[in-house]
Amino acid sequence: MSVKSAASVRADVVGAGKSTKRQVLIGPDEGPNFALRRFIMEPGGGMPPHTNTVEHEQYILRGRARIGVGDHVVEVSRDDVVFIPAGTPHWYKVLGEAPFEFLCVVPNGPDRIEVLEDSSADPGC
Amino acid sequence: MSVKSAASVRADVVGAGKSTKRQVLIGPDEGPNFALRRFIMEPGGGMPPHTNTVEHEQYILRGRARIGVGDHVVEVSRDDVVFIPAGTPHWYKVLGEAPFEFLCVVPNGPDRIEVLEDSSADPGC
Numbered sequence: 001m002s003v004k005s006a007a008s009v010r011a012d013v014v015g016a017g018k019s020t021k022r023q024v025l026i027g028p029d030e031g032p033n034f035a036l037r038r039f040i041m042e043p044g045g046g047m048p049p050h051t052n053t054v055e056h057e058q059y060i061l062r063g064r065a066r067i068g069v070g071d072h073v074v075e076v077s078r079d080d081v082v083f084i085p086a087g088t089p090h091w092y093k094v095l096g097e098a099p100f101e102f103l104c105v106v107p108n109g110p111d112r113i114e115v116l117e118d119s120s121a122d123p124g125c
Numbered sequence: 126m127s128v129k130s131a132a133s134v135r136a137d138v139v140g141a142g143k144s145t146k147r148q149v150l151i152g153p154d155e156g157p158n159f160a161l162r163r164f165i166m167e168p169g170g171g172m173p174p175h176t177n178t179v180e181h182e183q184y185i186l187r188g189r190a191r192i193g194v195g196d197h198v199v200e201v202s203r204d205d206v207v208f209i210p211a212g213t214p215h216w217y218k219v220l221g222e223a224p225f226e227f228l229c230v231v232p233n234g235p236d237r238i239e240v241l242e243d244s245s246a247d248p249g250c
Binding site for chain 2: 001002003005006007025026030031032033034035055057060061067068071072074076079080081082083084085086088103105107108125
């Protein structure tokens with residue numbers, strides 16, 4: 001078992017994003033089936049359109065963003081829930097002057113990211 | 126894909142708990158590998174010691190509680206992260222005058238709950 005404050009977990013810069021960091025709160029070394037991550041995007045930040053080979057189950061913790069998932073563009077904020085199927089293009093753009101933070105759960109195992117408007121490749125969300 | 130407010134999702138009473146409800150935010154009909162649920166425990170509420178046959182990855186959204194996981198008893202609050210391995214006894218007791226709310230992710234598939242101090246059996250967390 002483990003109990004920790006999310007703030008105590010190392011935050012890594014997401015290369016494919018803008019002003020975006022990722023924390024692995026519960027990783028494959030601990031959870032046998034899926035990983036719980038937290039993303040923090042600063043004002044002005046976000047991620048360009050990309051696809052992943054795994055699905056995302058997300059929960060917005062704070063802040064606001066405009067996101068695109070497939071053909072849909074929506075504004076999300078605290079306590080919104082987002083499901084992004086594997087292979088579906090998606091992107092994020094932070095709105096307002098506060099950080100945008102969300103949880104993103106993915107299955108353990110390999111993930112391939114393809115950034116659709118950029119050649120950089122760093123697993124994002 | 127789907128985007129929804131957590132508040133729009135039906136909340137079901139957890140029979141094995143006290144003043145406890147559960148929402149399935151992303152269920153097996155949508156997510157192929159794991160389910161994202163939100164638990165809401167009112168002041169005075171909680172759940173008795175029990176085990177599940179699946180692991181829990183949890184994130185505290187609001188409120189405070191004392192929880193027991195195996196031999197450990199800790200107080201948790203907003204932005205704390207809890208990992209409960211499959212088969213590990215655990216319990217919850219809400220502290221203070223505000224609801225205690227947390228996310229709990231479990232793998233899809235059968236789960237068997239065993240309440241250790243009570244004969245009722247309703248899948249909890």
